Amino acid sequence: MELQEKITILSGAARYDASCASSGSSREGSACGVGNTSQGGICHSWSDDGRCISLLKILLSNDCRYDCAYCVNRSSNPVPRASFTAREVVDLTMEFYRRNYIEGLFLSSAVNVSPDHTMEEMVRVAEILRNEERFGGYIHLKIIPGSSDELVRRAGLAADRISVNIELPSHESLQRLAPQKKKEAILAPMKLIGTEAGVSLVERRKSRKAPRFAPAGQSTQMIIGASPETDLQILQLSQGLYRKMNLKRVYYSAFVPVNEDNRLPVLSAPPLLREHRLYQADWLLRFYGFSPEEILSDDAPNLDESFDPKTAWALRHPEFFPVEINRADYATLLRVPGIGVVSAKRIIAARRFAPVTHEGMKKIGVVMKRAKYFITCSGRPFDKIDQQPARLRQRLLLGDGSEQKQPRQLVLPGLFA
Amino acid sequence: MNKYLYDGTPEGLVSAIGAILESGDDPEKTVLGIRQDTLFEEGLFLRTDSAFAEALFGRLRQRAPDAVQTLWYFTMAETSELETSLLRYIALAFEHGDRVNGYLTHPDVKAVVAIARKAGRELHRMKGLLRFEQLRDGSWLARMEPDHNVIQPLARHFSRRLRAQEWFIYDARRHSAAHWNGHALSFGNLEQFSRPKLSPEERVVQQHWQTFFKTIAIPERKNPRLQQSNMPAKYWKYLTEKQGE
Numbered sequence: 051m052e053l054q055e056k057i058t059i060l061s062g063a064a065r066y067d068a069s070c071a072s073s074g075s076s077r078e079g080s081a082c083g084v085g086n087t088s089q090g091g092i093c094h095s096w097s098d099d100g101r102c103i104s105l106l107k108i109l110l111s112n113d114c115r116y117d118c119a120y121c122v123n124r125s126s127n128p129v130p131r132a133s134f135t136a137r138e139v140v141d142l143t144m145e146f147y148r149r150n151y152i153e154g155l156f157l158s159s160a161v162n163v164s165p166d167h168t169m170e171e172m173v174r175v176a177e178i179l180r181n182e183e184r185f186g187g188y189i190h191l192k193i194i195p196g197s198s199d200e201l202v203r204r205a206g207l208a209a210d211r212i213s214v215n216i217e218l219p220s221h222e223s224l225q226r227l228a229p230q231k232k233k234e235a236i237l238a239p240m241k242l243i244g245t246e247a248g249v250s251l252v253e254r255r256k257s258r259k260a261p262r263f264a265p266a267g268q269s270t271q272m273i274i275g276a277s278p279e280t281d282l283q284i285l286q287l288s289q290g291l292y293r294k295m296n297l298k299r300v301y302y303s304a305f306v307p308v309n310e311d312n313r314l315p316v317l318s319a320p321p322l323l324r325e326h327r328l329y330q331a332d333w334l335l336r337f338y339g340f341s342p343e344e345i346l347s348d349d350a351p352n353l354d355e356s357f358d359p360k361t362a363w364a365l366r367h368p369e370f371f372p373v374e375i376n377r378a379d380y381a382t383l384l385r386v387p388g389i390g391v392v393s394a395k396r397i398i399a400a401r402r403f404a405p406v407t408h409e410g411m412k413k414i415g416v417v418m419k420r421a422k423y424f425i426t427c428s429g430r431p432f433d434k435i436d437q438q439p440a441r442l443r444q445r446l447l448l449g450d451g452s453e454q455k456q457p458r459q460l461v462l463p464g465l466f467a
Numbered sequence: 468m469n470k471y472l473y474d475g476t477p478e479g480l481v482s483a484i485g486a487i488l489e490s491g492d493d494p495e496k497t498v499l500g501i502r503q504d505t506l507f508e509e510g511l512f513l514r515t516d517s518a519f520a521e522a523l524f525g526r527l528r529q530r531a532p533d534a535v536q537t538l539w540y541f542t543m544a545e546t547s548e549l550e551t552s553l554l555r556y557i558a559l560a561f562e563h564g565d566r567v568n569g570y571l572t573h574p575d576v577k578a579v580v581a582i583a584r585k586a587g588r589e590l591h592r593m594k595g596l597l598r599f600e601q602l603r604d605g606s607w608l609a610r611m612e613p614d615h616n617v618i619q620p621l622a623r624h625f626s627r628r629l630r631a632q633e634w635f636i637y638d639a640r641r642h643s644a645a646h647w648n649g650h651a652l653s654f655g656n657l658e659q660f661s662r663p664k665l666s667p668e669e670r671v672v673q674q675h676w677q678t679f680f681k682t683i684a685i686p687e688r689k690n691p692r693l694q695q696s697n698m699p700a701k702y703w704k705y706l707t708e709k710q711g712e
Contacts, residue, residue, distance in 0.1 A: 079630055093697070095595070095596070095698065096693070097680060098694060099689055099690050100688075100691075103683065148599065149598060150597050400570060404573075406572055410572035413574075415571075
């Protein structure tokens with residue numbers, strides 16, 4: 051088969067993987083090698099669906115023995131099958147990298163013979179890149195659930211980031227839609243990776259020469275909307291993964307119906323707005339000090355589609371507002387809709403010089419069309435504000451033409467990934 | 468109000484700022500602009516003095532390294548008409564050190580930092596969007612037309628990244644070029660430029676990349692507006708994946 055045709059089949063099959071980050075790792079290139087990595091990550095292009103391309107995202111093979119309901123590569127689908135050799139992936143990565151098309155490689159695969167068989171081949175790609183090509187760019191390897199600890203360790207030593215897909219947000223859904231995959235086979239390597247990464251950090255504190263294990267951390271992905279879990283359940287799961295498994299990122303992927311299967315819901319379009327709201331809520335967990343139970347409750351377990359989750363929280367908590375911009379501490383500023391991590395820091399830096407006024411807030415970059423209802427500057431509100439929640443809701447909805455209407459897809463800036 | 472003029476070069480700008488700060492004039496009551504060579508122009512012309520400009524940079528680097536970085540990005544923007552803001556920004560940087568970059572509620576600080584940030588953003592963008600092509604002799608060429616004059620820091624980035632290959636970066640807007648020979652960087656201007664012949668394999672790899680680019684998008688999620696807002700059309704001219712559109 052022509053290489054061109056393999057690329058078509060195996061990048062087409064990889065496009066449902068959400069992750070494309072190239073951040074979180076800083077690797078100096080060597081004098082005789084090619085490539086380095088940048089802590090903040092670099093996007094190299096944006097595909098026709100608007101998502102950033104930073105890695106050569108490709109499957110080693112789409113020839114799968116599993117038959118998961120949601121997956122385009124499931125064994126019962128009559129799709130063209132292809133497999134790369136390790137050398138082909140290595141050469142493609144190098145050719146693309148030298149032309150500055152990519153930051154590195156994201157390699158995943160279907161499982162044909164056995165998890166170990168596939169994992170071994172994927173690890174070999176990464177090891178050839180590192181050892182023979184002296185490649186210093188970014189490598190993200192998917193771990194095949196069920197592969198041996200030894201292979202997971204080798205993967206972690208060769209790659210910058212490794213990830214195990216959780217696939218679906220609950221054990222029951224996994225059983226129903228991917229009966230050949232087992233929860234334990236997914237969680238065991240996650241735990242192992244967390245432990246190994248911790249050990250490596252300790253060793254590196256003792257000696258700079260100690261090997262680095264997945265320096266950009268581990269991530270996972272789950273499909274949203276193929277199964278009945280609520281947003282609250284999903285966020286609680288994510289919080290658990292961040293806290294207990296020490297994950298760097300959880301990716302949410304709106305379910306795209308690629309198969310006819312009566313176990314799957316019938317959707318007219320992928321739930322992109324829901325995906326977007328989940329990413330916003332995930333951000334609140336990681337950088338804003340919110341807990342899942344603050345964002346959602348058993349009475350209202352799903353995210354509001356009309357408002358971003360922080361605005362929705364603010365509308366439910368009028369007692370917290372208004373926040374005085376010139377006195378509030380960082381954590382309090384972060385709770386104001388329209389004020390993000392960057393603008394909260396800028397407010398604190400600017401008010402050392404002079405009190406911040408409404409005009410100053412705009413200069414700092416605060417989204418005033420949201421923030422103005424929730425703040426005072428040196429005691430002065432923006433204008434006579436009606437704090438009555440129902441009317442405030444209405445004003446935010448009407449005044450916010452750009453807030454939604456069109457489901458926006460989250461762009462994942464490398465900055466905090 | 469004191470009025471001063473300089474010759475319009477970045478060096479002239481920095482040395483004029485140095486001279487004004489030394490004179491003891493209050494920067495808040497001083498205006499600085501480019502000399503237009505008209506008959507009745509008002510203001511005192513300050514001569515460019517490279518050594519003086521260098522000395523100012525040196526002192527500022529000690530006092531406020533981040534502000535020097537901002538100043539460096541600001542000059543990449545090749546903007547005119549903000550000289551007075553820059554003068555006041557630098558005066559504040561000497562007074563407050565690096566904290567000055569946090570004083571975004573000050574109109575001059577805001578103006579300078581905003582321009583510098585724009586240039587910095589384009590530099591970062593070009594690190595991703597620059598495309599190298601292999602030439603017949605085995606060396607590599609990347610062409611670009613950025614809004615800001617980012618070739619120097621961009622070339623430094625690639626001198627670490629693509630250390631083992633010989634390459635050129637050509638800025639078609641400014642007719643300037645950077646060259647990495649595998650060991651050292653050099654910069655120069657090209658009055659005439661014609662694109663050399665590509666290596667025989669180059670077309671094949673470009674096709675591979677175009678195929679990848681096309682198939683990696685999820686058809687059900689097509690979003691050309693989002694694509695354009697992240698990757699403005701002004702960059703497409705030199706993007707391999709956008710050729711033939």
